[in-house]
Every structure is written in C-alpha cells, then in structure tokens.
Amino acid sequence: MDKNNQVINWFPGHMHKAEKILAENLSMVDVIIELCDARIPYSSRNPEINKVINNKHRVLVFNKSDLADPIISQKWAEYFKKNNVKALFTDCKSGEGVKQVITAIRETMSEKIKNQAEKGRKIANIRAMVVGIPNIGKSSFINRCAGRAVAQTGDKPGVTRAKQWLRISDGISLLDTPGMLWPKLENQTSAYKLCCTGAIKDDIFDIGDIACFLINYLRKHYPEELKARYKIDFTEDDEAYQILERCGANRGCIVKGGEVDYTRISMLMLDEFRGGKIGKMSMDDLEVLEEN
Numbered sequence: 001m002d003k004n005n006q007v008i009n010w011f012p013g014h015m016h017k018a019e020k021i022l023a024e025n026l027s028m029v030d031v032i033i034e035l036c037d038a039r040i041p042y043s044s045r046n047p048e049i050n051k052v053i054n055n056k057h058r059v060l061v062f063n064k065s066d067l068a069d070p071i072i073s074q075k076w077a078e079y080f081k082k083n084n085v086k087a088l089f090t091d092c093k094s095g096e097g098v099k100q101v102i103t104a105i106r107e108t109m110s111e112k113i114k115n116q117a118e119k120g121r122k123i124a125n126i127r128a129m130v131v132g133i134p135n136i137g138k139s140s141f142i143n144r145c146a147g148r149a150v151a152q153t154g155d156k157p158g159v160t161r162a163k164q165w166l167r168i169s170d171g172i173s174l175l176d177t178p179g180m181l182w183p184k185l186e187n188q189t190s191a192y193k194l195c196c197t198g199a200i201k202d203d204i205f206d207i208g209d210i211a212c213f214l215i216n217y218l219r220k221h222y223p224e225e226l227k228a229r230y231k232i233d234f235t236e237d238d239e240a241y242q243i244l245e246r247c248g249a250n251r252g253c254i255v256k257g258g259e260v261d262y263t264r265i266s267m268l269m270l271d272e273f274r275g276g277k278i279g280k281m282s283m284d285d286l287e288v289l290e291e292n
C-alpha cells in the first residue's frame with residue numbers, strides 16, 4: 001500500500017468533450033482565463049495549453065488561494081512577476097482577487113478596444129472562456145463575477161458537463177467549460193498531487209495509495225501540522241502506511257476485530273487536506289521547476 005506504483009488513468013470520456021469545446025469555441029473568444037490551483041501551480045497547469053490556445057490573450061489565475069501555503073504562493077507570485085507573466089491569485093469562497101481578474105481581462109483587451117474605436121467600432125461585449133482542471137472552481141469563479149449563482153458548482157470533479165455562456169454584468173460574457181485534464185500522463189508525481197487536491201475522481205485510483213503519498217509529502221514538508229491534527233508521532237523509519245494506521249486508530253476508523261479501516265481513514269485524511277483542515281498547504285514549491 002505504501003508503494004506509489006499504480007499508473008493513474010485519468011482521462012474519462014467527457015474530457016474528450018472538454019477538449020472539443022475548447023477547440024470549437026476558441027475562434028469565438030477574445031480571452032482565455034486559465035484557472036489553476038494555487039496549491040499546485042505547476043501540476044495543475046496543462047502543459048499542452050499553449051499549443052491549444054495559440055496566441056490568444058490569456059489571464060493566468062490561481063484559485064483556492066485560501067487553502068495554499070501563503071509563503072509558497074508569495075514565491076510563485078514573485079517568480080511570475082520576474083518572468084513578466086501576469087498571474088493572479090483568487091479565493092472564490094470569499095471573492096478575494098476576483099475583481100482584479102476582471103480588471104486584467106479589460107486590460108488585456110484594451111489595445112483591441114482602442115483599435116476598434118479608431119475604426120469607429122465598439123466592442124460591446126468581451127468574451128472570455130474559463131478553462132482548467134476539474135473541480136478547481138471555474139463555475140464558482142463565474143458565479144463570483146456575476147454576483148449570483150448562475151453556474152452549477154459542486155465539491156467533486158465533473159460537475160459541469162457542457163459549455164454554457166454566462167453574461168456577467170459589465171459587458172463581459174464568460175464561457176463555463178467542463179474540467180479538462182491532459183490525456184498523456186508523463187508526470188506521475190503531478191498525477192498524485194492532482195488526486196490529493198481533488199481534481200481526479202476518487203474512484204479512479206486506490207485511495208490508500210493516494211493517502212500514503214499525501215502522508216509522505218506532509219511528513220517531509222509539514223510534519224508538525226500532521227502530528228498535531230492526528231495526535232500522532234513518527235520517526236524517519238516509519239512507513240507511510242504505519243503512520244496512516246496510527247491516524248486511523250486515533251480517529252476511530254476501526255473495523256470489527258480492532259483493525260484499522262484504511263479506506264475510511266484515507267478518505268477522511270484526503271477530505272481534511274482538501275478542506276484545508278490540516279493547514280494551509282501547497283504541494284508544488286518552486287523547486288518543482290528544476291525537477292521537471
């Protein structure tokens with residue numbers, strides 16, 4: 001169980017549809033809003049996106065910033081600034097940062113608006129397509145922009161199944177799209193991180209493997225938070241499944257006969273991690289750029 005050796009097949013049928021939606025609607029939109037996960041700024045970006053969207057204007061947004069480690073987010077913000085990449089951080093739960101994205105969409109379009117104005121034309125409506133991995137908050141972002149619930153949201157990947165144009169108040173229309181993952185999975189570590197953050201459906205992988213991956217990550221990067229949350233201790237010699245076992249025992253995840261229920265404790269830990277209950281944590285530090 002502690003060996004992270006399963007190969008994750010993460011490309012369910014509806015993802016083909018998402019790719020198709022992106023390709024089919026590209027010519028109709030002015031701007032792409034690439035919504036990524038602030039906890040995994042590297043692993044949540046589609047390496048194919050540049051090829052797909054070509055030279056379209058793009059606004060890069062890292063959502064769920066309320067769950068990410070603020071020190072690591074700061075490092076990423078500085079990295080993007082240094083590289084002249086406009087990157088914004090949002091929290092769609094509170095709405096923080098959303099206004100700045102709308103401003104960035106307008107700024108991106110300012111030249112086109114000016115050019116059109118010189119020709120005596122007016123761009124009445126800016127069209128932007130929101131793309132990103134499943135469950136990252138694309139629909140929540142649109143609802144925040146609109147100031148009301150216009151798009152359906154849910155705490156699991158695969159909620160939005162079809163495209164939907166939604167006009168948000170001030171002359172901008174947003175296209176909500178289904179979550180998209182890339183079909184070729186070369187980086188298994190990124191895949192595990194995407195499982196931990198909830199971008200991939202839980203029934204696609206072995207939950208125990210993912211929990212062990214999470215434990216190995218936390219024991220290295222956030223050991224005190226892990227110990228405090230589950231009231232456990234561990235040494236370097238402990239295997240991940242032994243730590244998982246201790247967490248399970250302390251949380252009463254026990255089956256008949258006193259054995260630990262690994263599935264239950266794995267699910268519980270992943271839920272707590274995803275909900276930020278263990279702490280504000282990120283799984284991609286800047287070093288990930290050197291490793292890949």
Ligand SMILES: Nc1nc2c(ncn2[C@@H]2O[C@H](COP(=O)(O)OP(=O)(O)OP(=O)(O)O)[C@@H](O)[C@H]2O)c(=O)[nH]1
Pocket residue numbers: 063064065066067090091092093094133134135136137138139140141152153154155156157158159160161177178179180
């Ligand atoms: N903590 C936190 N939760 C968020 C944020 N944005 C969205 N969520 C939650 O994340 C879950 C997924 O949100 P959705 O808006 O449905 O995500 P989506 O990207 O449209 O998902 P799919 O349509 O399934 O691809 C919901 O439970 C939201 O409440 C955020 O900034 N912070």
Ligand SMILES: [Mg+2]
Pocket residue numbers: 138139140152153159160176177178179
């Ligand atoms: Mg959605």
